[in-house]
Amino acid sequence: MNxxxxxxxxxxxxxxxxxxxxxxxxxxxxxxxxxSPAVREHLANSRIEFLKAIRAVIDARIEHLSGAGQRGTKxxxx
Numbered sequence: 590m591n592x593x594x595x596x597x598x599x600x601x602x603x604x605x606x607x608x609x610x611x612x613x614x615x616x617x618x619x620x621x622x623x624x625s626p627a628v629r630e631h632l633a634n635s636r637i638e639f640l641k642a643i644r645a646v647i648d649a650r651i652e653h654l655s656g657a658g659q660r661g662t663k664x665x666x667x
Contacts, residue, residue: 611636 615632618624624632 609636611639 615636619629619632622628
């Protein structure tokens with residue numbers, strides 16, 4: 590999962606990307622459909638939004654589990 594992918598952009602510069610399921614899926618879709626640069630930009634933005642959504646789900650779950658430890662009520666014993 591730590592493998593890096595190298596790709597050349599339109600200017601010929603090399604860019605290194607960490608392996609990501611979202612990126613691989615979008616790359617296959619782009620190759621299959623032969624999409625334009627505008628569509629590529631939308632797909633790149635959607636990948637970012639997808640990852641932000643996953644982060645929000647994880648943050649909500651962490652918040653839920655952090656609050657789950659305080660159950661019951663305190664009773665004063667004489």
